[in-house]
Amino acid sequence: MLPDAERLCEALAESLRPGLDHETALVGIHTGGVWVAERLHAALGLKTPLGRLDVSFYRDDFGRSGLHPQLKSSDIPFDVEDRPIIIVDDVLYTGRTIRAAMNEIFDYGRPARIDLAVLVDRGGRELPVCPRWAAQTLQIEPAKNLQLERSEAGTLTLRLIDA
Amino acid sequence: MKIHIRNGRLIDPANGIDAQRDVFVAAGRIAAIGAAPDGFVANRVIDATGLTVCPGLIDLSARLREPGFEYKATLESEMAAAAGGGVTTLACPPDTDPPLDEPGLVEMLKHRARHAGFAHVFPIGALTVGLAGERLTEMAELHDAGCIAFGQASTPVVDTQVLMRALQYAATFGFPVWLQAQDPFLGKDGVAHDGEMATRLGLPGQPVSAETIAISTILQLARDTGVRIHITRISSAAALDMIVAARASGIAVTCDVSINHLHLSDADIGFFNPNARLVPPLRAGHDREALRRGLAEGAINALCSDHTPVDDDAKQVPFGEAEPGATGLELLLPLTLKWAAEMRLSLLTALARITCDAARVLGIPSGTLSAGAAADLCLYDPQGSFTVTRESLRSQGKNTPFLGQVLPGRVQATLIDGHIAFENGR
Amino acid sequence: MRNPQLDKNGGLQHLLTIDGLPREILNAILDNAAPFTEVAEREVKKLPLLRGKSVFNLFFESSTRTRTTFEIAAKRLSADVINLNIGTSSTSKGETLLDTVDNLCAMQADMFVVRHASSGAPFLIAQHLAAMKLEHIHVINAGDGRHAHPTQGLLDMYTIRHYKQRFDNLVVAIVGDVLHSRVARSQIHALTALGVPEVRVIGPKTLLPSDIDKLGVRVFHDMRAGLKDADVVMMLRLQNERMKGALLPSPQEFFKSYGLTADKLQHARPDAIVMHPGPMNRGVEIDSAVADGPHAVILPQVTFGIAVRMAVMSMLAGA
Numbered sequence: 001m002l003p004d005a006e007r008l009c010e011a012l013a014e015s016l017r018p019g020l021d022h023e024t025a026l027v028g029i030h031t032g033g034v035w036v037a038e039r040l041h042a043a044l045g046l047k048t049p050l051g052r053l054d055v056s057f058y059r060d061d062f063g064r065s066g067l068h069p070q071l072k073s074s075d076i077p078f079d080v081e082d083r084p085i086i087i088v089d090d091v092l093y094t095g096r097t098i099r100a101a102m103n104e105i106f107d108y109g110r111p112a113r114i115d116l117a118v119l120v121d122r123g124g125r126e127l128p129v130c131p132r133w134a135a136q137t138l139q140i141e142p143a144k145n146l147q148l149e150r151s152e153a154g155t156l157t158l159r160l161i162d163a
Numbered sequence: 164m165k166i167h168i169r170n171g172r173l174i175d176p177a178n179g180i181d182a183q184r185d186v187f188v189a190a191g192r193i194a195a196i197g198a199a200p201d202g203f204v205a206n207r208v209i210d211a212t213g214l215t216v217c218p219g220l221i222d223l224s225a226r227l228r229e230p231g232f233e234y235k236a237t238l239e240s241e242m243a244a245a246a247g248g249g250v251t252t253l254a255c256p257p258d259t260d261p262p263l264d265e266p267g268l269v270e271m272l273k274h275r276a277r278h279a280g281f282a283h284v285f286p287i288g289a290l291t292v293g294l295a296g297e298r299l300t301e302m303a304e305l306h307d308a309g310c311i312a313f314g315q316a317s318t319p320v321v322d323t324q325v326l327m328r329a330l331q332y333a334a335t336f337g338f339p340v341w342l343q344a345q346d347p348f349l350g351k352d353g354v355a356h357d358g359e360m361a362t363r364l365g366l367p368g369q370p371v372s373a374e375t376i377a378i379s380t381i382l383q384l385a386r387d388t389g390v391r392i393h394i395t396r397i398s399s400a401a402a403l404d405m406i407v408a409a410r411a412s413g414i415a416v417t418c419d420v421s422i423n424h425l426h427l428s429d430a431d432i433g434f435f436n437p438n439a440r441l442v443p444p445l446r447a448g449h450d451r452e453a454l455r456r457g458l459a460e461g462a463i464n465a466l467c468s469d470h471t472p473v474d475d476d477a478k479q480v481p482f483g484e485a486e487p488g489a490t491g492l493e494l495l496l497p498l499t500l501k502w503a504a505e506m507r508l509s510l511l512t513a514l515a516r517i518t519c520d521a522a523r524v525l526g527i528p529s530g531t532l533s534a535g536a537a538a539d540l541c542l543y544d545p546q547g548s549f550t551v552t553r554e555s556l557r558s559q560g561k562n563t564p565f566l567g568q569v570l571p572g573r574v575q576a577t578l579i580d581g582h583i584a585f586e587n588g589r
Numbered sequence: 590m591r592n593p594q595l596d597k598n599g600g601l602q603h604l605l606t607i608d609g610l611p612r613e614i615l616n617a618i619l620d621n622a623a624p625f626t627e628v629a630e631r632e633v634k635k636l637p638l639l640r641g642k643s644v645f646n647l648f649f650e651s652s653t654r655t656r657t658t659f660e661i662a663a664k665r666l667s668a669d670v671i672n673l674n675i676g677t678s679s680t681s682k683g684e685t686l687l688d689t690v691d692n693l694c695a696m697q698a699d700m701f702v703v704r705h706a707s708s709g710a711p712f713l714i715a716q717h718l719a720a721m722k723l724e725h726i727h728v729i730n731a732g733d734g735r736h737a738h739p740t741q742g743l744l745d746m747y748t749i750r751h752y753k754q755r756f757d758n759l760v761v762a763i764v765g766d767v768l769h770s771r772v773a774r775s776q777i778h779a780l781t782a783l784g785v786p787e788v789r790v791i792g793p794k795t796l797l798p799s800d801i802d803k804l805g806v807r808v809f810h811d812m813r814a815g816l817k818d819a820d821v822v823m824m825l826r827l828q829n830e831r832m833k834g835a836l837l838p839s840p841q842e843f844f845k846s847y848g849l850t851a852d853k854l855q856h857a858r859p860d861a862i863v864m865h866p867g868p869m870n871r872g873v874e875i876d877s878a879v880a881d882g883p884h885a886v887i888l889p890q891v892t893f894g895i896a897v898r899m900a901v902m903s904m905l906a907g908a
Contacts (some may be wrong), residue, residue: 009880054624057903067638070619073624080632085644105635359800363608365708365736365771368799434593434716435709479687479717480708483734 005148005156008135009036013043015119015133017084020044023112024084027051029061029101032090032148035156036119040088049077051085058100080109087159090148092118095129120148120158164206164581165189165279167199167393171211171542176515177217177531186216188538191581197533198200207583211542214575217514218530219251219282219539221521223419223467224395225492227284228559229275230268231260236472236559238275241492244558245282246585248493249541249574252522252529253282257289258316264289264300266308273309285311285525285537296320299329302338311525312393315340317442317487323349327384334390339526341393342381344402345443349373356446360429366483369444371399376466378402380445382409385416393524394418396469398443400453411506420454421469422491422498423564425539427451431564437478437485438564441469444531458516459506465504465521468495472560490560496543496550497570504571538581547573593715595638596724597672603715603728604901606737607778607813618900619747619769620749622793625896625903628665629680638660638903639668642699646672648731649686649705653732659740662898666906668700687717688708694712694718700906708734708771727905729898734908735769741866742775744894746783748886749821751893752862756783761792762815763806764791765825765874767845768798773865791815792847795836812847819857822884824849824865827874850876862886 025048028037034052041050052075056068087101102114121134124142140146145163151157166188173184173196180196186196187203194200214476225245245253255272258265263272269286276284288310292298302313313333315388319342320326333340353369355361361368378394382405397403397418406418423441428448432439439445458461471488476486491498495517506576522530529539553561573588577585591680592609596602601614618807628634629900642867646656648715651674663670675689688706693701703711711730718726733737753759761780765839767773782805790801791809802808809815816822832840863875873881879885 057624057628058639062638062907067621071621071624074628104638107631107635109632119605119661357799359803361803362798362800363774365734365774367735372798435712437713476685479713480685480735481705481710481713483707483709 002158002160003120005119005135005158009039009156010043012036012117012118012119012133012135015135016040016046019115020046021068021084022047024048024086025051025078026086026088027053027076027101027105028088029097030054033088035148036090037040037088040117044159051076051078053101053104055097055100055104058104060096074104074109080105080111082110082112084113084115086115086117088117090119090129091146092116092129092134095125095127098126098129119148120146141146143163165203166578167203167205167208168211168216168540168542169208169212171214171216173216173532174510175516175532176239176511177218177519178533179216179511181509181511186532186540188581190580191538193532193534193536193538196532202429209542209576210499213544213546214542215510215545216540216542218518218532219250219577219579220495220517221238221525221530222250222322222492222495223465223521223524224519225250225253225255225468225470226258226419226472226488227255228472229259230487231270235474237404237523240559241470241472242276242278244492244556245589246280246577246579247557247574249496249543249577250492251282251539251541251579252285252349252493252525252527252575254285254287254525256287256316257295257314258318263287263305264292264294266301266304269305269308269310278584280579282293283502283529284580285309285527287311287312290322290333290340291325294318296322296325298381299332302333306336306338310483311527311570312339312341315343315396317343317345319343319345319347319350323380323466324373324382327388330384330388330390334388337391339391339393341395343395343443344374344377344381344397345358346373346376349376353444354440356429358429358447359560364435371446373400374402374404374443378405382414382416386414387424391417396421396424396443397454397463398446399450403453403457403462417464419467420458420463421463421467423469424435424451424454425458425466425502426498427564432482435482437482438482438489438562438566440482440485440487441489442487455502455506458502459508459512464516465524466495466499466516467521468492470558472558473562475561478562484500488513489563490556490558491563492558493556494563494565494570497572498565498575500572501570537570538578540578541574542576544573544575545571547571549573593712594721601904602724603711604739604905605711605715605728605730607739607742607775607782608737610782612782612784615743615746615779618743618897618904619750621904622893622897623902625899626893628899629892629895634665635667636665637667639663639666639906641699642668642906644670644700644702644902645693646667646670647675647689647693647701647703648673649675649703649710652660652704652732655704658894659731659898662895662902665895666899666902668902669778686713689719690714694721694723695724698726698728700902702729702731703733704731705733707738710734729901729905732771735770736771736774738775738899740894741772743901744781744890744897745776745823746779747893747897748864748890749862749890753820754885756780756785758818759785759820760787760818761785761821761823762788762789762791762819763823764812764815764830764849765828766796766827767801767825768796769828769831770825775803776804776823777806789815789819793837797805800906812853813856816853816856819861822849822854822857822861822863824863824875826866826868827870832873836876840870844873847848848872848874848876849879851878851882854879864890867891
């Protein structure tokens with residue numbers, strides 16, 4: 001039985017709240033991370049507009065699998081220089097996506113610090129990446145993919161599918 | 164050497180024979196057809212069961228590349244190709260280096276080619292010195308040295324006054340003149356037929372008028388000078404129409420077409436295939452259809468290979484920079500058979516265009532299997548087919564747009580003057 | 590015969606021409622180009638997609654402008670870029686085109702960007718690479734003779750889509766020297782493949798190639814009639830050496846009949862955009878008032894060109 005994603009979003013927002021200052025910017029990673037970041041952004045009432053990243057250009061498997069078929073534009077609508085940034089993703093797994101996201105952020109400027117907030121940490125790390133906030137920790141076998149889905153009504157749910 | 168060719172299907176267009184007949188060869192000549200002459204004892208019996216036996220092929224244009232272009236091909240390599248293709252007689256155009264404009268060059272070529280198992284070589288002498296279109300060659304001397312006609316290969320005479328005088332001079336002695344019809348200005352830059360394909364590929368186009376304007380000039384001058392004119396390598400329907408009309412008006416004109424233009428059109432340039440870079444350029448599909456019909460009806464007198472071996476270095480360049488020409492001696496028979504099958508022609512009609520009809524253009528008594536004629540023969544397997552590959556070509560030139568195609572008609576043996584010049588598997 | 594620019598799965602192996610490319614591939618390139626436009630606005634204008642790859646700009650015909658746009662695109666993708674102006678080096682020493690290519694292959698090239706004065710030269714290179722079993726090396730045609738300039742055609746389509754959103758309701762007029770223009774050919778193939786219902790070419794008979802209508806265009810010799818209700822006007826460059834002689838009497842007379850002026854542009858739709866592949870001959874094919882006027886999108890074309898070339902390079906390198 002997987003946890004309820006909507007509840008996790010609420011819990012994640014509450015745990016983030018004490019660490020924020022008015023300069024903090026959230027950056028969601030396409031696609032699930034952006035959905036979570038949108039929730040957090042609304043719940044926390046942040047002034048800085050939300051950033052969105054498509055890390056396809058920075059993926060380390062480009063040489064093997066080529067360009068992602070549905071590229072989206074990255075959109076960082078604030079000045080990165082000296083700003084505290086929280087990367088938001090739905091599921092943290094190998095850590096490679098987070099590495100790509102940090103590389104991309106640095107191409108926009110030098111942030112004051114970067115933290116990581118995820119809905120679920122499913123284990124299986126391949127890089128030294130540790131989230132500052134994880135609403136839930138699960139142990140999920142490598143043969144499965146845990147992914148976030150959004151219904152037409154906008155409700156978020158977690159789903160386990162075969163990798 | 165006495166040879167008995169047994170059980171073959173004999174096709175002799177000159178005599179209208181298509182039947183199973185044995186052939187008896189003695190002293191380099193056809194001794195008899197059908198029954199053996201009295202006392203004939205063969206040194207060699209060739210079993211031609213299942214094979215077609217026809218006169219050795221006569222090719223109106225084969226470049227041997229000597230002198231001057233030995234890096235492209237040599238007499239030895241191209242004579243091997245001719246024998247392998249069943250070709251026993253060939254005319255070679257004068258565009259060697261230097262061109263065949265001096266008797267010494269012609270004598271040397273004839274001398275080099277006078278070798279057992281080599282095809283009979285008939286040089287076309289240069290009409291003007293250096294093919295430059297300015298001064299007349301010593302045609303009478305060249306004729307004595309062995310030239311059977313005079314021409315310019317693919318280099319047009321720009322100055323029409325020079326052209327007229329050259330035709331008058333040739334007509335004086337009754338020498339035939341062979342000309343390719345290409346206007347020097349309209350034909351200058353184009354590397355492909357001026358049509359959709361050239362437009363699509365961004366290749367400079369050569370309009371059909373480059374050919375028809377030149378034909379018009381040649382025919383007018385032929386009429387005025389009375390020269391015996393042969394127009395080589397016609398490429399368009401319009402050109403053929405003009406020649407037919409000229410004949411009807413009493414001008415003695417013959418013409419030929421190449422195997423490439425008989426089977427291909429500009430669409431075969433495909434993705435810039437340099438082997439489809441030819442002079443004249445491959446024309447539109449409807450031109451090809453007209454040429455195929457014209458050859459079937461006899462409006463075009465002969466089919467030739469227009470054999471032009473080109474080295475890889477000269478072909479492995481962008482299309483427009485590639486040296487024109489295609490190798491063809493070994494494809495003359497297969498492509499004649501392919502055309503005949505596609506047009507539902509009798510073999511008597513089809514083979515005539517590469518035997519007795521070609522001989523008539525050359526003005527030589529060859530291309531027949533009558534008793535007493537030179538024993539020039541081609542034996543081929545009509546059921547056999549082969550894939551054209553670089554390896555399968557004996558010619559040093561591997562440049563043909565037919566590479567990769569499967570063609571009918573494998574030559575099994577070639578006899579030249581009663582000598583076995585080629586035998587498959589040997 | 591397989592189209593030499595596609596791999597056996599129908600994917601893009603080389604970009605040699607737009608002729609024969611399926612609409613899906615054209616759309617994929619245009620879609621992929623969009624995110625690359627944003628990179629130019631970053632502090633670090635660089636993506637790591639081609640890191641460690643060697644891109645050879647193989648220019649057998651000099652063109653500083655085109656070479657520069659490919660160079661910027663490759664460098665923004667973190668590739669190592671080597672510029673070779675061969676018009677002035679090897680070929681004059683007798684080295685053949687394929688000798689040059691073999692040499693660069695031995696230097697571990699990953700991509701060739703080829704400009705050549707002869708139509709089909711990039712095909713020759715692609716076919717040679719296939720024969721040498723060097724399929725991991727990609728070729729981009731940066732303009733060959735009169736044949737094709739596919740990235741220019743694609744950036745023009747990107748520009749049109751940017752301003753007009755869709756293709757299936759447009760009237761597009763291409764004006765000028767179509768005969769010698771590789772750009773025009775690539776534009777025509779792209780426009781027809783993307784479903785533009787009416788593509789027109791406008792020019793004197795000396796500058797329109799035979800049977801151009803068979804490429805799916807309507808032919809006009811009167812510029813005002815040809816511009817009527819056009820949504821997009823694509824001007825072509827008239828080369829200097831063709832302005833006088835047997836093709837045209839003079840640049841002035843060409844301008845009179847086929848130069849784009851505000852007056853002639855009035856026949857097009859009020860929201861028409863005006864494009865030019867550059868460099869422009871002001872006062873020959875286009876009047877300055879139009880080139881600098883509100884309809885012109887000539888500078889955005891240049892900007893989009895870099896993104897489109899980045900997209901093409903990335904798609905090839907990742908294939």
